[in-house]
Amino acid sequence: xxxxxxxxxxxxxxxxxxxxxxxxxxxxxxxxxxxxxxxxxxxxxxxxxxxxxxxxxxxxxxxxxxxxxxxxxxxxxxxxxxxxxxxxxxxxxxxxxxxxxxxxxxxxxxxxxxxxxxxxxxxxxxxxxxxxxxxxxxxxxxxxxxxxxxxxxxxxxxxxxxxxxxxxxxxxxxxxxxxxxxxxxxxxxxxxxxx
Numbered sequence: 437x438x439x440x441x442x443x444x445x446x447x448x449x450x451x452x453x454x455x456x457x458x459x460x461x462x463x464x465x466x467x468x469x470x471x472x473x474x475x476x477x478x479x480x481x482x483x484x485x486x487x488x489x490x491x492x493x494x495x496x497x498x499x500x501x502x503x504x505x506x507x508x509x510x511x512x513x514x515x516x517x518x519x520x521x522x523x524x525x526x527x528x529x530x531x532x533x534x535x536x537x538x539x540x541x542x543x544x545x546x547x548x549x550x551x552x553x554x555x556x557x558x559x560x561x562x563x564x565x566x567x568x569x570x571x572x573x574x575x576x577x578x579x580x581x582x583x584x585x586x587x588x589x590x591x592x593x594x595x596x597x598x599x600x601x602x603x604x605x606x607x608x609x610x611x612x613x614x615x616x617x618x619x620x621x622x623x624x625x626x627x628x629x630x631x
Contacts, residue, residue, distance in 0.1 A: 442528025442549060442561045451527055455534050459525040459548050461507045468550050469504035475556075475565045476500070490580060494573025505550060506568060515572070519581035523572060528561045533595055539588025544575060 451457045483492065498514050500506060512522040524538060525548035538545045546567035551559045562570075574580045594600045 442547060442563075444528060448527050454524075454537070455526045455530045455545070456524045457527050457548055459508045461505065461509075464505050464550070471550050471553070471556075472505045472565055473503050475551075476569065479569060488574075490577040491573045494576035497576040498573060500569065500573065505564060508546075511568070511572075515575060518576045519578050521575045521581055521584075523568065532591065532600060536588045536591030536595065539584055540592055541588070542581070542585060544572060544584075546572070 447453065447455050480495075495501065497518055498506075498511055508523050508525060515521045515523065519542075521542045521544060523546050524543045526545040528547060528549075530538075530545055535545060544567070547561065547563045549563055550565055551563045555563075575584065591600070594602065
């Protein structure tokens with residue numbers, strides 16, 4: 437996998453109309469799998485006392501503790517069994533309409549590349565680690581999974597009204613409310629600073 441920009445104005449060559457591409461898991465090299473493991477070790481060390489119980493359960497349900505970049509074929513089997521969701525590989529950032537359509541149909545778009553050592557702490561576009569480790573564990577929770585479908589449908593409606601900025605404001609409030617009522621460490625409405 438190369439380290440060029442993953443920000444496009446149109447689907448790149450080889451991408452489908454919905455911007456999906458093959459993950460090409462077999463093409464990831466040892467250095468790329470090692471980068472996943474390095475990021476995973478660093479991030480999981482920071483989770484105790486900070487991450488919601490549902491996030492931690494999602495890591496277990498999806499078996500993300502296995503070494504190397506997860507193979508979407510295996511990950512999708514576990515995620516589909518848990519909540520009917522699947523991960524689809526995309527080449528990088530996708531347009532809002534594509535993103536929300538995927539969410540509305542229980543598909544989470546995730547990059548098919550991983551950052552380089554030079555991008556360890558920052559990269560412009562979300563890579564497979566950001567997407568899979570940072571977002572997908574919550575999709576193993578049925579309540580959150582259903583919420584994300586509704587969010588995808590709401591995003592599509594907002595685009596039709598030119599009101600996407602308002603949805604972003606609601607997203608922040610709804611996420612906080614949802615977290616406080618269902619997912620924060622310690623149970624409902626406890627420790628509201630943990631999201």
